Amino acid sequence: MPQAHILKTFIAGAACAALAACDMPAPIDMPDPAPAPITAPDTPKSASARAYYGQVQTALLSQGLMRTDGGGKDTPFDNRMLADNFIRVALFDEYARESGAFVRQETASKLRRWEVPIIVGIRFGASVPLDKQATDRARIASYLARLSAITGHSMRVDDGVPNFWIYIVSEDEREALGPKIRAALPNLSATDVAGITAMPRSTYCLVYALSEGNSGAYTRAFAVIRAEHPDLLRLSCLHEEIAQGLGLANDSPRARPSIFNDDEEFAMLTDQDELMLRMLYDPSLRPGMTLTQARPIVEALATRLIGGDS
Template identity: 55%
Template sequence: MLHDVGRIFRGAAGLVALTALSACALLGTGGPDLRPAPRIPPPKVEEPVADPSVASKAVAAHFTRVETDLVTRGLLRMDGGGPDTPWGPREITENFVRIALYDEYVSESGRLIAREAPARLRRWEKPVRIGLRFGASVPEQTRAKDRATVATYAARLARQSGLSISVTDHAPNYWVYVVSEDERPGLGTEWAGLFPGLDPRELDAATGMGLSTFCMVLAISDGDSPVYSGALAVIRSELPDLLRLSCFHEEIAQGLGLANDYPRARPSIFNDDEEFATLTRMDEVLLRVLYDRRLKPGMREAEARPLLGPIVTQAIGGGS
């Protein structure tokens, strides 16, 4: 059964205010059997669309303004933190509990309700194979840059987690789509083919992202298992460079099991405030803790917290 679907969104608030917000949620839903995703051959490189629609141009202009506003306010940092963001074992422990063992939203009567709720520890237990797919609107030069970005980042995540994470066209189980406002609405059938039985509401969320969302990821497990079996990340192709990089970093990492946002997590990308654009050293420690073999998928806070002291100490000293 398709059961655990993590809807993890990264969003920006209204066009006029040009402020940024993030919202993350991990839901449990019911559904039909999830069969293994078929191996889909790499698509042929298509010529870029010569003239994006008015809607796509408006989306690009909007997010360019959003990025400019965030950078002007000192946000979307890439320095990983510094003297202004001190942290230690206590902060790592609390941040880990709130990010990995809580959900920011719950599902009630088919609706997302903003209410924090305890959750189980969720992660991958098998190699993660990232398959990149681009809409025809994405020029080959941009595709090449994105491929290099994701490959480098996947190698970094693999080093920190100890999990096998690669970018490959051989039987991907973590799909990353970079598509435009013109292309995304027509992908529902393709995504349903990758994840048979995916709740139509989840497909609607992925195909119908509003301007309040930069990007999103659906992290999926079978039945009531706390072990992820697949994921789908959707990145807007209209995003300017820094927001695009930020989306790759946050969505791919959150799809590994650090699913919640916690406002006190700093320096971190797992935070609603958009202060950091790229994975920080503290985030690397959180990832090492998540994939420590002393923690088991399905654990709740009462089981995991007593184990965190030595795990956190060792993870802080781990390095990259």
């Protein structure tokens, strides 16, 4: 039976099993955003969400968060740190299933990744203006090309036969996604489906990935990005959810520089994140490996990639 892993990335947290989503940190004082022209009709619910997430982005940027530089001299890491961070992000889950629902509880897991080519289908709600659709499509295609070059794994956009769906939808459109979710991931429980359709405001975006049994080999994924997000927050969600949907499902407060960290210091894939993705798709590792099986290989890979301790 297929097994769903939830990768939950919160802009203050992330999840896994194959749940990744974006939730926000503790409440922060958020200044009023500058008014922006509305290029598509809004429902009251969507207009409220757009204003709110505009405030969130402004507040995060005012604190020096959501960096786009990939890390630098202020964020050094060595081979031991890389190996430890990989193990924490790739071989642990932030969420465990209890009584049919996912609860926040970090537990050891198995290594997960795709073995089949990843075919991404992009779906937009009718509320998303055509110019934003074009921008999102170009960004996703460019990012997939980058990820494919990093991992050596085949990835492409093809709306006809996807196994990785990305929905960019408004509040009202997301609430009506139930039939689409069940068609894409038929083994999700009603509780899991409701985790998307009734997604709380604190969850910025998420991705569900599904593997066959306990194989750890992903065969399907379903990501949801809020259409109300301003530009950088929207791009950050795309970077994190797609990358977590590849198999880096957990977050760690020790991972720096990294988007797999609840502190939201980085908005886009970092230098260390690229190395972790290279490690994840290295032929010496394979889906289903336990922590004990993977650790010596991970340590050798980290040393090979950036050298030994200085």
